[in-house]
Amino acid sequence: MTAKQSAGILLFREADAARADAAATDPASAAQVLLGHMGGPFWARKDERAWSIPKGEYEPDEGPEAAARREFQEELGLPPPPGGLLPLGSVRQTGGKVVTVWALAGDLDPRRVTPGTFEMEWPRGSGRLQAFPEIDRVAxxxxxxxxxxVVAKQEVFLDRLVERLRG
Structure with a gap:
């Protein structure tokens, strides 16, 4: 059986002009990344290790880069900003899913995000389906x-972004 696959985009930007001097010597020191807090009842009261890169599953007949762009829009309700994607590679998460991520330089106003939703039985065993946002906040x-x-297995993508920025 083939492991499930997921793809996503890690959006990054230079934080602000006040960090411009630091960025001249170390571009990674001024960087910010856009992460989403995972939605649903399991994550509602968690903060540390409860944020994720906007990503989602795809089928073998869809390319991972196309899936990353599609999932960004589905999760955030906004298309990814224009620009070239920088490959950050893949990692196998604890549950076995293989996640492939690209970095993209750009900006986005978190207040404009309108996340997609998913349904699950809640409370468990109740027989009732409830809709929850895929991501309940973005920052x-x-x-x-x-x-x-960020969830522990995705931290490697932050390291890889720093490597790319320091080039």
């Missing part, structure tokens, strides 16, 4: 904050 985080909040 720009500096890399130190992002390391504390």
């Amino acid at each position: 720009w985080l500096d890399l130190a904050q992002a390391r504390q909040k």
